[in-house]
Amino acid sequence: MLHFPGIARCDRCGEEEEMATNDDVLLQTAATAGLMRLDQAQLAQLQRAVQSARELGDKLPKDLHYSEEIAVTFRLPPAGGPPAGGRKP
Protein backbone atom coordinates (compact mmCIF):
# COMPACT_ATOMS: atom_id res chain seq x y z
CA MET A 1 0.00 0.00 0.00
CA LEU A 2 1.30 3.40 -0.95
CA HIS A 3 1.83 5.87 1.76
CA PHE A 4 1.58 9.60 1.17
CA PRO A 5 2.74 11.25 4.35
CA GLY A 6 2.12 14.73 2.99
CA ILE A 7 -1.53 13.98 2.29
CA ALA A 8 -1.91 12.34 5.67
CA ARG A 9 -0.57 15.49 7.29
CA CYS A 10 -2.99 17.58 5.21
CA ASP A 11 -5.93 15.42 6.39
CA ARG A 12 -4.93 16.04 9.99
CA CYS A 13 -4.65 19.74 9.19
CA GLY A 14 -8.22 19.65 7.91
CA GLU A 15 -9.46 18.10 11.17
CA GLU A 16 -7.49 20.59 13.19
CA GLU A 17 -8.86 23.46 11.15
CA GLU A 18 -12.38 22.14 11.64
CA MET A 19 -11.79 21.78 15.35
CA ALA A 20 -10.36 25.26 15.46
CA THR A 21 -13.43 26.55 13.65
CA ASN A 22 -15.75 24.75 16.10
CA ASP A 23 -13.82 26.21 19.02
CA ASP A 24 -14.09 29.65 17.46
CA VAL A 25 -17.85 29.27 17.09
CA LEU A 26 -18.13 28.10 20.68
CA LEU A 27 -16.04 31.00 21.97
CA GLN A 28 -18.15 33.34 19.90
CA THR A 29 -21.32 31.85 21.41
CA ALA A 30 -19.86 32.30 24.88
CA ALA A 31 -18.85 35.87 24.11
CA THR A 32 -22.28 36.71 22.71
CA ALA A 33 -23.81 35.39 25.93
CA GLY A 34 -21.36 37.50 27.96
CA LEU A 35 -19.53 34.43 29.30
CA MET A 36 -15.85 35.37 29.03
CA ARG A 37 -14.52 33.40 31.99
CA LEU A 38 -15.51 29.84 31.15
CA ASP A 39 -12.72 27.28 31.48
CA GLN A 40 -12.37 24.29 29.15
CA ALA A 41 -14.73 22.08 31.14
CA GLN A 42 -17.33 24.85 31.28
CA LEU A 43 -16.97 25.47 27.54
CA ALA A 44 -17.65 21.76 27.04
CA GLN A 45 -20.86 22.27 29.01
CA LEU A 46 -21.75 25.16 26.70
CA GLN A 47 -21.07 22.89 23.72
CA ARG A 48 -23.61 20.39 25.10
CA ALA A 49 -26.05 23.28 25.65
CA VAL A 50 -25.76 24.31 21.99
CA GLN A 51 -26.52 20.78 20.81
CA SER A 52 -29.37 20.37 23.28
CA ALA A 53 -30.93 23.74 22.37
CA ARG A 54 -30.97 22.76 18.71
CA GLU A 55 -32.71 19.46 19.52
CA LEU A 56 -35.23 21.16 21.79
CA GLY A 57 -36.04 23.88 19.27
CA ASP A 58 -36.68 21.20 16.64
CA LYS A 59 -39.44 19.79 18.85
CA LEU A 60 -41.52 22.99 18.72
CA PRO A 61 -44.50 22.85 16.36
CA LYS A 62 -43.61 23.98 12.87
CA ASP A 63 -46.73 26.09 12.35
CA LEU A 64 -45.88 28.67 15.00
CA HIS A 65 -44.18 31.09 12.58
CA TYR A 66 -47.55 32.66 11.90
CA SER A 67 -50.56 31.60 13.91
CA GLU A 68 -53.22 33.00 16.17
CA GLU A 69 -51.20 32.54 19.37
CA ILE A 70 -50.06 35.89 20.70
CA ALA A 71 -47.40 35.66 23.40
CA VAL A 72 -48.34 37.59 26.52
CA THR A 73 -45.18 39.47 27.31
CA PHE A 74 -46.50 42.75 28.63
CA ARG A 75 -49.64 43.82 30.42
CA LEU A 76 -50.54 47.34 31.53
CA PRO A 77 -51.55 47.74 35.16
CA PRO A 78 -55.22 48.53 35.75
CA ALA A 79 -56.08 52.19 35.13
CA GLY A 80 -55.40 54.28 38.21
CA GLY A 81 -53.44 51.49 39.90
CA PRO A 82 -49.75 51.59 40.74
CA PRO A 83 -47.33 50.07 38.21
CA ALA A 84 -46.89 46.38 38.92
CA GLY A 85 -43.53 45.11 40.11
CA GLY A 86 -40.39 46.76 41.41
CA ARG A 87 -39.72 47.70 44.97
CA LYS A 88 -41.23 50.95 46.11
CA PRO A 89 -38.66 53.65 46.85
Place this chain on the structure above:
Amino acid sequence: MTDLAFLGIADAADLIRTRKLSPVEYVAALLDRTDRLDSRYHAFIHLTRDLALAAAQEAEKEIAGGNWRGPLHGIPTGLKDIIDCAGVPTTAHSKVLADNVAAEDAMVTKRLKSAGAIVMGKLATHEFAIGGPSFDLPWPPAVNPWGGAHFPGGSSSGCGVALAAGMLPAALGTDTGGSVRNPASMCGITGMKPTYGRVSRRGVLPLAYSLDHVGPMTRTVRDNALLLQALAGHDPDDPGSANVPVSHYAADLERGVKGLKIGLVRHFYAEDMQAHPEQTQAIDRAAEALRDLGAEVREIRLAPLQDYATCTRIIIRCEAFAIHRRWLAERPGDYGNLARQRILDGAAVSAADYVDAQRFRTRLTRMTLEIFAGLDAALTASSLDPTCRIDDTDACARLYPRQARQPFNVTGQPAIAIPAGFTPDGLPLSLQLIGHPWQEAMLYRIARAYERATSWTERHPPDVCPS
Protein backbone atom coordinates in the same frame (compact mmCIF):
# COMPACT_ATOMS: atom_id res chain seq x y z
CA MET B 1 -48.26 11.46 75.44
CA THR B 2 -48.92 13.16 72.08
CA ASP B 3 -46.33 12.36 69.44
CA LEU B 4 -45.20 15.89 68.66
CA ALA B 5 -43.04 14.74 65.74
CA PHE B 6 -45.99 13.66 63.60
CA LEU B 7 -48.62 16.01 64.97
CA GLY B 8 -50.38 17.82 62.12
CA ILE B 9 -51.26 21.52 61.99
CA ALA B 10 -54.97 20.94 62.61
CA ASP B 11 -54.44 18.78 65.71
CA ALA B 12 -51.62 20.93 67.05
CA ALA B 13 -53.76 24.05 66.58
CA ASP B 14 -56.54 22.54 68.72
CA LEU B 15 -54.07 21.68 71.47
CA ILE B 16 -52.40 25.10 71.31
CA ARG B 17 -55.72 26.99 71.29
CA THR B 18 -56.94 25.07 74.36
CA ARG B 19 -53.53 25.56 75.99
CA LYS B 20 -52.85 21.83 76.24
CA LEU B 21 -49.70 22.31 74.14
CA SER B 22 -47.22 25.09 74.64
CA PRO B 23 -45.70 26.50 71.42
CA VAL B 24 -42.38 26.72 73.27
CA GLU B 25 -42.55 23.04 74.20
CA TYR B 26 -43.56 22.16 70.63
CA VAL B 27 -40.76 24.14 68.95
CA ALA B 28 -38.18 22.89 71.47
CA ALA B 29 -39.24 19.28 70.86
CA LEU B 30 -38.89 19.64 67.08
CA LEU B 31 -35.56 21.45 67.42
CA ASP B 32 -34.33 18.62 69.63
CA ARG B 33 -35.56 16.02 67.15
CA THR B 34 -33.89 17.89 64.28
CA ASP B 35 -30.63 17.98 66.25
CA ARG B 36 -30.82 14.20 66.62
CA LEU B 37 -31.82 13.33 63.07
CA ASP B 38 -30.55 15.93 60.68
CA SER B 39 -26.94 14.81 60.52
CA ARG B 40 -28.37 11.83 58.56
CA TYR B 41 -30.98 13.60 56.45
CA HIS B 42 -29.61 17.14 55.87
CA ALA B 43 -33.05 18.71 55.57
CA PHE B 44 -31.94 22.04 57.07
CA ILE B 45 -29.31 24.45 55.83
CA HIS B 46 -29.89 26.88 58.65
CA LEU B 47 -31.83 26.41 61.90
CA THR B 48 -33.19 29.69 63.27
CA ARG B 49 -33.16 28.29 66.81
CA ASP B 50 -33.09 31.53 68.81
CA LEU B 51 -35.57 33.35 66.60
CA ALA B 52 -37.91 30.36 66.69
CA LEU B 53 -37.82 30.03 70.46
CA ALA B 54 -38.34 33.78 70.91
CA ALA B 55 -41.31 33.69 68.51
CA ALA B 56 -42.73 30.66 70.35
CA GLN B 57 -42.52 32.51 73.66
CA GLU B 58 -44.30 35.48 72.10
CA ALA B 59 -47.01 33.18 70.67
CA GLU B 60 -47.47 31.52 74.03
CA LYS B 61 -47.87 34.91 75.72
CA GLU B 62 -50.41 36.10 73.13
CA ILE B 63 -52.48 32.93 73.37
CA ALA B 64 -52.42 33.01 77.16
CA GLY B 65 -53.71 36.57 76.86
CA GLY B 66 -56.69 35.36 74.81
CA ASN B 67 -55.30 36.45 71.43
CA TRP B 68 -55.24 33.21 69.45
CA ARG B 69 -54.70 34.24 65.82
CA GLY B 70 -55.84 31.07 64.10
CA PRO B 71 -54.68 27.57 63.20
CA LEU B 72 -51.09 28.56 62.36
CA HIS B 73 -50.48 30.35 65.65
CA GLY B 74 -47.51 28.69 67.34
CA ILE B 75 -46.97 26.19 64.49
CA PRO B 76 -43.32 25.57 63.48
CA THR B 77 -42.65 25.94 59.75
CA GLY B 78 -39.67 25.85 57.40
CA LEU B 79 -38.80 27.77 54.25
CA LYS B 80 -37.05 26.42 51.19
CA ASP B 81 -33.78 28.32 51.14
CA ILE B 82 -34.73 30.55 48.22
CA ILE B 83 -37.46 32.26 50.28
CA ASP B 84 -36.35 35.33 52.23
CA CYS B 85 -36.67 35.67 55.98
CA ALA B 86 -35.36 39.00 57.31
CA GLY B 87 -31.96 38.73 59.02
CA VAL B 88 -31.49 35.09 57.99
CA PRO B 89 -29.26 33.83 55.13
CA THR B 90 -30.89 32.92 51.82
CA THR B 91 -28.24 30.78 50.14
CA ALA B 92 -30.17 28.90 47.44
CA HIS B 93 -27.90 26.02 48.57
CA SER B 94 -25.14 27.67 46.53
CA LYS B 95 -21.65 29.00 47.07
CA VAL B 96 -22.73 31.93 44.90
CA LEU B 97 -25.01 33.23 47.69
CA ALA B 98 -23.28 31.68 50.70
CA ASP B 99 -22.99 35.10 52.39
CA ASN B 100 -26.36 36.53 51.32
CA VAL B 101 -28.51 37.66 54.25
CA ALA B 102 -32.09 38.68 53.49
CA ALA B 103 -32.94 42.28 54.35
CA GLU B 104 -36.70 41.74 54.34
CA ASP B 105 -39.24 38.98 54.63
CA ALA B 106 -40.70 37.55 51.45
CA MET B 107 -44.44 38.24 51.20
CA VAL B 108 -45.16 34.59 52.07
CA THR B 109 -42.91 34.81 55.13
CA LYS B 110 -44.76 37.96 56.21
CA ARG B 111 -48.07 36.18 55.78
CA LEU B 112 -46.89 33.17 57.78
CA LYS B 113 -45.61 35.36 60.59
CA SER B 114 -48.76 37.43 60.69
CA ALA B 115 -50.79 34.20 61.02
CA GLY B 116 -48.61 33.43 64.06
CA ALA B 117 -46.50 30.68 62.47
CA ILE B 118 -42.93 30.23 63.67
CA VAL B 119 -40.05 29.99 61.19
CA MET B 120 -37.77 27.21 62.45
CA GLY B 121 -35.24 27.37 59.64
CA LYS B 122 -34.23 27.33 56.02
CA LEU B 123 -34.43 24.08 54.12
CA ALA B 124 -32.21 22.37 51.58
CA THR B 125 -32.96 22.80 47.89
CA HIS B 126 -31.37 21.80 44.65
CA GLU B 127 -28.92 24.60 43.85
CA PHE B 128 -30.99 27.62 42.76
CA ALA B 129 -33.93 25.20 42.51
CA ILE B 130 -32.56 23.81 39.25
CA GLY B 131 -29.78 21.27 39.63
CA GLY B 132 -29.69 18.29 41.94
CA PRO B 133 -28.93 16.15 43.75
CA SER B 134 -25.42 17.65 43.85
CA PHE B 135 -22.45 16.62 45.96
CA ASP B 136 -20.19 19.55 45.00
CA LEU B 137 -21.99 22.29 46.97
CA PRO B 138 -21.20 23.84 50.37
CA TRP B 139 -23.98 21.72 51.95
CA PRO B 140 -24.83 18.08 51.30
CA PRO B 141 -28.08 17.21 49.53
CA ALA B 142 -31.11 16.26 51.62
CA VAL B 143 -31.67 12.51 51.97
CA ASN B 144 -35.06 10.80 51.94
CA PRO B 145 -35.95 9.07 55.23
CA TRP B 146 -37.95 6.54 53.21
CA GLY B 147 -35.44 3.88 52.22
CA GLY B 148 -32.67 5.43 54.30
CA ALA B 149 -30.33 6.58 51.53
CA HIS B 150 -32.69 7.60 48.78
CA PHE B 151 -33.28 10.64 46.60
CA PRO B 152 -36.02 12.86 48.10
CA GLY B 153 -36.87 14.50 44.77
CA GLY B 154 -36.53 18.23 44.35
CA SER B 155 -36.00 20.93 44.12
CA SER B 156 -37.86 21.54 47.43
CA SER B 157 -35.99 18.54 48.80
CA GLY B 158 -35.43 19.71 52.38
CA CYS B 159 -39.15 20.49 52.74
CA GLY B 160 -40.12 16.94 51.77
CA VAL B 161 -37.49 15.41 54.04
CA ALA B 162 -38.29 17.57 57.09
CA LEU B 163 -41.98 16.67 56.82
CA ALA B 164 -41.44 12.95 56.23
CA ALA B 165 -38.96 12.73 59.10
CA GLY B 166 -41.26 14.54 61.54
CA MET B 167 -39.00 17.57 61.97
CA LEU B 168 -41.74 20.00 60.87
CA PRO B 169 -45.51 19.90 60.25
CA ALA B 170 -45.42 22.54 57.49
CA ALA B 171 -43.04 23.96 54.92
CA LEU B 172 -43.06 26.27 51.93
CA GLY B 173 -41.56 25.07 48.67
CA THR B 174 -41.51 26.41 45.14
CA ASP B 175 -42.62 24.76 41.92
CA THR B 176 -41.44 25.85 38.46
CA GLY B 177 -41.46 22.48 36.70
CA GLY B 178 -42.81 20.33 39.53
CA SER B 179 -40.53 21.13 42.48
CA VAL B 180 -43.20 21.02 45.20
CA ARG B 181 -44.95 17.94 43.83
CA ASN B 182 -41.76 15.98 43.13
CA PRO B 183 -40.48 15.84 46.74
CA ALA B 184 -44.07 15.40 47.92
CA SER B 185 -44.29 12.30 45.70
CA MET B 186 -40.89 10.90 46.66
CA CYS B 187 -41.27 11.57 50.39
CA GLY B 188 -44.88 10.41 50.83
CA ILE B 189 -46.33 13.78 51.78
CA THR B 190 -48.78 16.34 50.32
CA GLY B 191 -47.69 19.22 48.10
CA MET B 192 -49.86 21.80 46.34
CA LYS B 193 -48.88 23.95 43.40
CA PRO B 194 -51.59 26.59 43.54
CA THR B 195 -52.90 28.46 40.50
CA TYR B 196 -50.30 30.76 38.90
CA GLY B 197 -50.72 34.12 40.60
CA ARG B 198 -52.49 32.76 43.71
CA VAL B 199 -49.48 33.10 46.04
CA SER B 200 -46.99 35.99 45.88
CA ARG B 201 -43.39 35.32 44.79
CA ARG B 202 -42.06 38.66 46.06
CA GLY B 203 -38.88 37.98 48.03
CA VAL B 204 -38.41 34.51 46.53
CA LEU B 205 -35.35 33.95 44.33
CA PRO B 206 -36.78 33.33 40.87
CA LEU B 207 -35.97 30.38 38.64
CA ALA B 208 -38.28 31.23 35.73
CA TYR B 209 -40.58 34.20 36.20
CA SER B 210 -43.43 32.96 34.04
CA LEU B 211 -43.55 29.48 35.60
CA ASP B 212 -42.61 30.03 39.27
CA HIS B 213 -45.12 29.23 42.02
CA VAL B 214 -44.81 29.07 45.83
CA GLY B 215 -46.65 26.10 47.32
CA PRO B 216 -47.56 24.64 50.73
CA MET B 217 -46.16 21.26 51.78
CA THR B 218 -47.62 19.27 54.66
CA ARG B 219 -48.30 15.66 55.64
CA THR B 220 -52.09 15.81 55.24
CA VAL B 221 -54.61 17.44 52.96
CA ARG B 222 -56.36 19.37 55.75
CA ASP B 223 -53.05 20.84 56.90
CA ASN B 224 -52.27 21.87 53.34
CA ALA B 225 -55.58 23.72 53.03
CA LEU B 226 -54.91 25.53 56.31
CA LEU B 227 -51.44 26.57 55.15
CA LEU B 228 -52.61 27.79 51.73
CA GLN B 229 -55.31 29.84 53.45
CA ALA B 230 -52.60 31.89 55.14
CA LEU B 231 -50.55 32.32 51.96
CA ALA B 232 -53.13 33.08 49.28
CA GLY B 233 -53.99 36.60 48.25
CA HIS B 234 -53.17 39.41 45.89
CA ASP B 235 -49.80 41.15 46.10
CA PRO B 236 -49.41 44.22 43.88
CA ASP B 237 -45.64 43.91 44.26
CA ASP B 238 -45.63 40.62 42.31
CA PRO B 239 -46.56 41.38 38.70
CA GLY B 240 -47.78 37.80 38.28
CA SER B 241 -50.10 38.01 41.30
CA ALA B 242 -53.81 37.90 40.52
CA ASN B 243 -56.49 39.94 42.22
CA VAL B 244 -58.96 37.07 42.55
CA PRO B 245 -61.02 36.39 45.71
CA VAL B 246 -59.58 33.73 48.01
CA SER B 247 -61.78 30.69 48.74
CA HIS B 248 -62.28 29.02 52.11
CA TYR B 249 -60.08 26.03 51.38
CA ALA B 250 -61.14 23.80 54.28
CA ALA B 251 -64.87 24.50 54.00
CA ASP B 252 -65.72 21.60 51.66
CA LEU B 253 -63.06 19.16 52.78
CA GLU B 254 -65.48 16.52 54.07
CA ARG B 255 -68.12 16.84 51.33
CA GLY B 256 -66.90 13.74 49.48
CA VAL B 257 -66.77 13.15 45.74
CA LYS B 258 -70.21 11.76 44.99
CA GLY B 259 -71.34 13.02 41.60
CA LEU B 260 -68.07 14.76 40.75
CA LYS B 261 -66.67 14.34 37.24
CA ILE B 262 -62.98 13.45 37.21
CA GLY B 263 -60.93 13.00 34.02
CA LEU B 264 -58.22 10.33 34.09
CA VAL B 265 -55.18 11.37 32.01
CA ARG B 266 -53.88 7.86 31.52
CA HIS B 267 -51.93 8.43 28.31
CA PHE B 268 -49.39 10.56 30.22
CA TYR B 269 -48.14 7.52 32.17
CA ALA B 270 -49.27 4.59 30.02
CA GLU B 271 -48.46 5.78 26.46
CA ASP B 272 -46.45 9.01 26.30
CA MET B 273 -44.10 7.52 28.88
CA GLN B 274 -44.38 4.13 30.52
CA ALA B 275 -44.58 4.51 34.28
CA HIS B 276 -43.21 1.92 36.66
CA PRO B 277 -45.89 -0.82 36.91
CA GLU B 278 -46.41 -0.26 40.64
CA GLN B 279 -46.99 3.45 40.03
CA THR B 280 -49.45 2.70 37.20
CA GLN B 281 -51.34 0.24 39.38
CA ALA B 282 -51.48 2.75 42.25
CA ILE B 283 -53.16 5.39 40.06
CA ASP B 284 -55.53 2.88 38.50
CA ARG B 285 -56.47 1.73 42.01
CA ALA B 286 -56.99 5.36 43.05
CA ALA B 287 -59.34 5.87 40.08
CA GLU B 288 -61.29 2.82 41.24
CA ALA B 289 -61.37 4.10 44.82
CA LEU B 290 -62.80 7.44 43.63
CA ARG B 291 -65.42 5.58 41.56
CA ASP B 292 -66.31 3.54 44.65
CA LEU B 293 -66.77 6.82 46.53
CA GLY B 294 -69.28 7.97 43.92
CA ALA B 295 -67.23 10.02 41.45
CA GLU B 296 -67.63 9.59 37.72
CA VAL B 297 -64.10 8.88 36.48
CA ARG B 298 -63.56 8.75 32.72
CA GLU B 299 -60.45 8.77 30.58
CA ILE B 300 -59.55 12.01 28.78
CA ARG B 301 -56.75 12.94 26.39
CA LEU B 302 -54.65 16.10 26.66
CA ALA B 303 -51.71 17.04 24.41
CA PRO B 304 -48.79 14.58 24.56
CA LEU B 305 -46.65 14.92 27.66
CA GLN B 306 -43.61 15.68 25.49
CA ASP B 307 -45.24 18.84 24.10
CA TYR B 308 -45.63 20.33 27.55
CA ALA B 309 -42.08 19.24 28.42
CA THR B 310 -40.58 20.96 25.37
CA CYS B 311 -42.46 24.14 26.17
CA THR B 312 -41.44 24.14 29.85
CA ARG B 313 -37.80 23.31 29.21
CA ILE B 314 -37.28 26.12 26.70
CA ILE B 315 -38.94 28.68 28.96
CA ILE B 316 -37.09 27.59 32.11
CA ARG B 317 -33.72 27.56 30.33
CA CYS B 318 -34.12 31.05 28.90
CA GLU B 319 -35.58 32.73 31.96
CA ALA B 320 -33.08 31.03 34.30
CA PHE B 321 -30.17 32.12 32.12
CA ALA B 322 -31.47 35.68 32.03
CA ILE B 323 -31.58 35.66 35.84
CA HIS B 324 -28.16 34.09 36.33
CA ARG B 325 -26.08 35.43 33.47
CA ARG B 326 -24.25 38.10 35.44
CA TRP B 327 -23.25 35.71 38.25
CA LEU B 328 -22.42 33.03 35.69
CA ALA B 329 -20.24 35.47 33.75
CA GLU B 330 -18.38 36.61 36.84
CA ARG B 331 -18.22 33.44 38.96
CA PRO B 332 -18.88 30.36 36.81
CA GLY B 333 -16.76 28.21 39.11
CA ASP B 334 -18.94 28.99 42.12
CA TYR B 335 -21.85 27.01 40.68
CA GLY B 336 -22.12 23.27 41.12
CA ASN B 337 -21.64 21.27 37.96
CA LEU B 338 -25.28 20.30 37.50
CA ALA B 339 -26.84 23.73 38.05
CA ARG B 340 -24.18 25.34 35.82
CA GLN B 341 -25.03 22.94 33.00
CA ARG B 342 -28.77 23.53 33.33
CA ILE B 343 -28.37 27.32 33.45
CA LEU B 344 -25.83 27.37 30.59
CA ASP B 345 -28.39 25.46 28.54
CA GLY B 346 -30.30 28.73 28.30
CA ALA B 347 -27.36 30.59 26.77
CA ALA B 348 -27.77 28.62 23.57
CA VAL B 349 -31.55 28.82 23.01
CA SER B 350 -32.56 31.28 20.32
CA ALA B 351 -34.78 34.24 21.14
CA ALA B 352 -37.22 33.06 18.47
CA ASP B 353 -37.53 29.65 20.13
CA TYR B 354 -38.28 31.33 23.47
CA VAL B 355 -41.01 33.48 21.95
CA ASP B 356 -42.44 30.47 20.14
CA ALA B 357 -42.39 28.41 23.33
CA GLN B 358 -44.47 31.13 25.03
CA ARG B 359 -46.89 31.11 22.09
CA PHE B 360 -47.00 27.31 22.17
CA ARG B 361 -47.83 27.66 25.85
CA THR B 362 -50.87 29.79 25.01
CA ARG B 363 -52.05 27.13 22.58
CA LEU B 364 -51.46 24.24 25.02
CA THR B 365 -53.24 26.12 27.81
CA ARG B 366 -56.27 26.85 25.65
CA MET B 367 -56.46 23.22 24.46
CA THR B 368 -56.10 21.87 28.00
CA LEU B 369 -58.73 24.16 29.52
CA GLU B 370 -61.17 23.27 26.71
CA ILE B 371 -60.83 19.60 27.61
CA PHE B 372 -61.31 20.42 31.30
CA ALA B 373 -64.66 22.03 30.59
CA GLY B 374 -67.34 19.74 31.97
CA LEU B 375 -64.96 18.19 34.47
CA ASP B 376 -64.47 19.03 38.13
CA ALA B 377 -60.85 17.89 38.13
CA ALA B 378 -58.41 15.43 36.57
CA LEU B 379 -56.29 12.62 37.95
CA THR B 380 -52.89 11.49 36.66
CA ALA B 381 -49.40 10.54 37.78
CA SER B 382 -47.01 12.94 39.48
CA SER B 383 -43.76 10.94 39.38
CA LEU B 384 -43.63 8.00 37.00
CA ASP B 385 -41.34 5.96 39.25
CA PRO B 386 -40.65 5.39 42.91
CA THR B 387 -37.45 7.00 44.11
CA CYS B 388 -33.94 5.56 43.77
CA ARG B 389 -30.74 5.66 45.80
CA ILE B 390 -29.34 9.19 46.04
CA ASP B 391 -25.79 8.02 45.28
CA ASP B 392 -26.92 6.46 41.99
CA THR B 393 -26.30 9.51 39.80
CA ASP B 394 -27.50 7.86 36.60
CA ALA B 395 -30.76 6.69 38.19
CA CYS B 396 -31.42 10.17 39.64
CA ALA B 397 -30.81 11.71 36.19
CA ARG B 398 -33.20 9.21 34.60
CA LEU B 399 -35.92 10.03 37.15
CA TYR B 400 -35.74 13.76 36.57
CA PRO B 401 -37.71 14.03 33.31
CA ARG B 402 -40.00 11.07 34.05
CA GLN B 403 -42.87 13.04 35.47
CA ALA B 404 -46.28 14.49 34.57
CA ARG B 405 -46.10 17.73 36.55
CA GLN B 406 -44.79 20.22 33.97
CA PRO B 407 -48.07 20.41 32.00
CA PHE B 408 -49.66 22.32 34.85
CA ASN B 409 -46.82 24.77 35.23
CA VAL B 410 -47.42 25.49 31.55
CA THR B 411 -51.17 25.97 32.01
CA GLY B 412 -50.96 27.55 35.48
CA GLN B 413 -53.69 25.25 36.83
CA PRO B 414 -53.61 24.16 40.48
CA ALA B 415 -52.23 20.66 41.01
CA ILE B 416 -51.72 18.64 44.16
CA ALA B 417 -49.56 15.55 44.72
CA ILE B 418 -50.64 13.17 47.49
CA PRO B 419 -49.53 9.71 48.67
CA ALA B 420 -51.07 6.76 46.79
CA GLY B 421 -49.45 3.77 48.45
CA PHE B 422 -46.08 2.10 48.78
CA THR B 423 -43.93 -0.30 46.78
CA PRO B 424 -43.23 -3.73 48.31
CA ASP B 425 -39.86 -2.21 49.35
CA GLY B 426 -41.66 0.48 51.31
CA LEU B 427 -41.03 3.43 48.99
CA PRO B 428 -43.82 6.00 48.51
CA LEU B 429 -46.07 6.08 45.44
CA SER B 430 -48.15 9.12 44.54
CA LEU B 431 -50.87 10.60 42.40
CA GLN B 432 -51.67 14.07 41.12
CA LEU B 433 -55.01 15.88 40.97
CA ILE B 434 -55.45 18.92 38.72
CA GLY B 435 -58.19 21.53 38.89
CA HIS B 436 -59.60 24.56 37.14
CA PRO B 437 -57.77 27.82 37.81
CA TRP B 438 -58.58 29.17 41.31
CA GLN B 439 -60.36 25.91 42.29
CA GLU B 440 -57.84 24.65 44.84
CA ALA B 441 -60.76 23.96 47.22
CA MET B 442 -62.10 21.31 44.81
CA LEU B 443 -58.71 19.58 44.74
CA TYR B 444 -58.57 19.54 48.53
CA ARG B 445 -62.07 18.06 48.63
CA ILE B 446 -61.18 15.20 46.27
CA ALA B 447 -57.78 14.63 47.82
CA ARG B 448 -59.32 14.50 51.29
CA ALA B 449 -61.95 11.97 50.20
CA TYR B 450 -59.20 9.72 48.83
CA GLU B 451 -57.01 10.26 51.89
CA ARG B 452 -59.89 9.34 54.19
CA ALA B 453 -60.51 6.14 52.21
CA THR B 454 -56.87 5.07 52.49
CA SER B 455 -54.32 5.02 55.29
CA TRP B 456 -51.20 6.19 53.47
CA THR B 457 -50.69 9.40 55.43
CA GLU B 458 -50.67 7.48 58.70
CA ARG B 459 -47.44 5.69 57.79
CA HIS B 460 -44.07 7.18 58.63
CA PRO B 461 -40.55 6.10 57.68
CA PRO B 462 -39.56 3.22 60.01
CA ASP B 463 -36.05 4.62 60.60
CA VAL B 464 -37.42 7.78 62.22
CA CYS B 465 -40.09 6.05 64.35
CA PRO B 466 -40.68 6.00 67.22
CA SER B 467 -40.02 9.68 67.65
